[in-house]
Amino acid sequence: MAVLITDICINCAACIDECPVEAIVDEDDNPTGEDCYYVYPDKCVECVGYHDTPACAEACPTEGCIVWADCVEGMPCREDISEEARANRTPVIED
């Protein structure tokens, strides 16, 4: 799953251009049909090799909107994030 955008997303578009691998789509292209932005888990690299923290979460103005989710096999995954934090869908940025 990589990182996950939750339904508290306000569709502000601040994250989409920050993603170095174009893993984010807007509500019109969300394959789940939900009315919010979406991260393709098979594209997201958790910004490994690009930034120290996920750029989408750094840019997002909505507190707790972008959360850690499970690693995707074969994709870059931040080793310093615990399984528990991922299982609990902990916000990437906690204020």
Ligand code: SF4
């Ligand atoms: S964590 Fe990085 S690679 Fe993943 S969606 Fe956010 S900006 Fe894109």
Ligand code: SF4
């Ligand atoms: S920056 Fe946050 S609130 Fe704005 S579209 Fe992206 S995930 Fe949604």
